Amino acid sequence: MVQAERPNVIIILTDDQGWGDLSIHGNTNLATPHVDSLARDGVSFENFYVCAVCAPTRAEFLSGRYHLRTGVGGVSRGEGRLNPGETTIADIFKKAGYTTGAFGKWHNGTQTPYHPNDRGFDEFYGFTSGHWGHYFSPPLDHNGRRVRGKGYVVDDFTDHALRFIKEHRDKPFLCYIPYNTPHSPMMVDDRFYQKFEGVNPGMRHRDPAREDVMMTRAALAMCENIDWNVGRILKQLDELKLRDNTIVLYFCDNGPNSYRWNGGMKGRKGSVDEGGLRSPLFIRWPARIKPGSHVKQVTGAIDLLPSLTSLTGIPARTAKPMDGVSFKPLLDNQTELWKERDLFSLWGKKASVRTERFRLDSAGKLYDIGKDRGQRINVSAKHPAEAKRLKVVLAQHRVQMTREYEPFKDRPFTVGYGRSTTLPARDGIEHGSIERSAKAPNNSFFKNWKNEDDSITWKVDIGQTAAYEATVYYTCAKQNTGVRIRIALDGYKAAAEAEITQAFDPPLYDKSKERVAKSHYFQKDFKPFKLGTLRLKKGKGLLRLTAPKIIGTGAIDVHSIRLDRK
Ligand SMILES: [Ca+2]
Numbered sequence: 001m002v003q004a005e006r007p008n009v010i011i012i013l014t015d016d017q018g019w020g021d022l023s024i025h026g027n028t029n030l031a032t033p034h035v036d037s038l039a040r041d042g043v044s045f046e047n048f049y050v051c052a053v054c055a056p057t058r059a060e061f062l063s064g065r066y067h068l069r070t071g072v073g074g075v076s077r078g079e080g081r082l083n084p085g086e087t088t089i090a091d092i093f094k095k096a097g098y099t100t101g102a103f104g105k106w107h108n109g110t111q112t113p114y115h116p117n118d119r120g121f122d123e124f125y126g127f128t129s130g131h132w133g134h135y136f137s138p139p140l141d142h143n144g145r146r147v148r149g150k151g152y153v154v155d156d157f158t159d160h161a162l163r164f165i166k167e168h169r170d171k172p173f174l175c176y177i178p179y180n181t182p183h184s185p186m187m188v189d190d191r192f193y194q195k196f197e198g199v200n201p202g203m204r205h206r207d208p209a210r211e212d213v214m215m216t217r218a219a220l221a222m223c224e225n226i227d228w229n230v231g232r233i234l235k236q237l238d239e240l241k242l243r244d245n246t247i248v249l250y251f252c253d254n255g256p257n258s259y260r261w262n263g264g265m266k267g268r269k270g271s272v273d274e275g276g277l278r279s280p281l282f283i284r285w286p287a288r289i290k291p292g293s294h295v296k297q298v299t300g301a302i303d304l305l306p307s308l309t310s311l312t313g314i315p316a317r318t319a320k321p322m323d324g325v326s327f328k329p330l331l332d333n334q335t336e337l338w339k340e341r342d343l344f345s346l347w348g349k350k351a352s353v354r355t356e357r358f359r360l361d362s363a364g365k366l367y368d369i370g371k372d373r374g375q376r377i378n379v380s381a382k383h384p385a386e387a388k389r390l391k392v393v394l395a396q397h398r399v400q401m402t403r404e405y406e407p408f409k410d411r412p413f414t415v416g417y418g419r420s421t422t423l424p425a426r427d428g429i430e431h432g433s434i435e436r437s438a439k440a441p442n443n444s445f446f447k448n449w450k451n452e453d454d455s456i457t458w459k460v461d462i463g464q465t466a467a468y469e470a471t472v473y474y475t476c477a478k479q480n481t482g483v484r485i486r487i488a489l490d491g492y493k494a495a496a497e498a499e500i501t502q503a504f505d506p507p508l509y510d511k512s513k514e515r516v517a518k519s520h521y522f523q524k525d526f527k528p529f530k531l532g533t534l535r536l537k538k539g540k541g542l543l544r545l546t547a548p549k550i551i552g553t554g555a556i557d558v559h560s561i562r563l564d565r566k
Pocket of ligand 1: 053054
């Protein structure tokens with residue numbers, strides 16, 4: 001067919017939603033008509049795989065490469081950072097004349113040169129951490145500025161995406177919408193929760209004893225909220241007459257974050273079995289893709305960049321060789337051009353590999369997935385040669401990836417590569433009595449600072465010798481005002497120090513919309529306070545925040561540090 005004008009591209013990625021959390025996959029616990037319509041009006045991929053957890057999948061989507069090669073080896077403490085040497089899908093589309101935007105959770109680095117605005121996105125609205133502590137009007141990041149969100153976070157991301165689409169409707173755009181739900185905290189508005197409150201879901205996990213029904217109810221409500229928002233996007237495309245020539249792509253970043261119905265598959269988020277890795281992938285492009293088509297071949301997140309570039313006719317010039325391949329031939333019924341390959345999955349000590357027919361799991365057992373999606377019958381004795389071959393290639397892949405990731409372990413946090421740098425608590429380390437507000441560092445703050453020899457450190461890489469103005473985002477109880485706070489690089493005399501004279505002690509945010517019994521999330525407001533200016537020398541070092549004088553019962557709680565190059 002005739003190549004239409006360059007299409008717009010919208011990528012919707014959800015967080016911790018499983019393959020099974022959609023009504024089109026047979027789940028009658030919920031209704032997701034708008035997401036389902038993408039499959040009905042476009043193509044659905046029956047064997048599409050992502051990584052076991054968040055940041056790796058995002059890295060593979062953005063770069064077309066296995067995540068360990070790109071420096072992404074984990075989900076917190078900076079391990080989610082996608083190396084600046086990687087070319088992203090946004091870099092490529094931007095270079096081809098597209099306007100690019102990202103609205104939601106960016107889990108691939110906070111400081112320049114890792115921030116989304118440094119990775120090819122003209123506009124970013126969201127947060128850069130692996131999860132967020134509160135979903136109602138939380139503090140967010142808009143192009144590197146601290147702003148306050150408005151309303152439920154997923155609705156808010158959608159509002160911004162809709163505005164972006166409308167604003168750029170006359171020129172091609174790439175709009176990446178990485179929603180952050182149904183990842184915890186399990187906060188959702190009454191409007192979506194009411195339907196599920198007190199309801200016992202009819203369809204359960206294959207091992208119902210493992211299911212936490214409160215968690216399931218919240219997740220289902222959050223998935224219906226996502227669906228409602230997807231409906232808003234599709235409606236706007238119709239209204240702006242962009243439907244025909246806009247590619248809308250929908251997928252999830254890993255398996256479900258709890259044991260709930262997932263098509264009888266084994267494993268959930270964090271697992272390298274089918275249940276942890278299999279994701280929906282729907283692509284609607286009315287001008288080009290036949291409605292209701294299906295792709296059975298094994299594809300993965302690494303294939304999205306080469307596929308979207310080849311579908312749109314944009315050259316995919318990346319600095320490094322891609323692992324993914326374009327699945328365009330599968331949409332054009334040119335299956336003879338598709339070469340069977342091994343698709344690898346690594347997470348921590350777990351490893352598995354998928355071929356068109358089999359999966360070799362982390363324990364070395366072989367499953368015939370076409371007949372046994374639930375991985376219940378080990379067929380390695382029946383197919384010894386294939387089992388042996390897969391064990392060998394999986395071990396080789398693992399050695400190779402481990403070697404490539406090694407130099408990126410424990411990278412310091414970059415300061416002064418841009419004009420303003422934020423060092424959040426998640427990237428710091430607490431010493432002495434100081435504690436984190438949450439189990440996971442991602443959106444935590446530091447509390448319980450009691451002693452003058454306690455401190456907080458950040459391992460940094462200063463990009464430029466310059467004077468930097470240091471600001472601490474703090475809270476301080478009234479009885480602790482008069483505390484002196486100091487920031488300096490270990491081994492250097494230069495320091496910025498000031499006395500906190502103003503109390504700021506707001507309550508924690510309301511958590512009444514969190515729908516599970518156990519909550520690990522605490523959030524409150526923090527106030528900026530200028531500590532002064534200090535000269536920092538280019539190079540690696542350890543930045544230390546101390547309280548040389550405590551006069552009350554403790555010092556301050558710390559959310560982050562900001563360093564502005566003068
Ligand atoms: Ca996730």
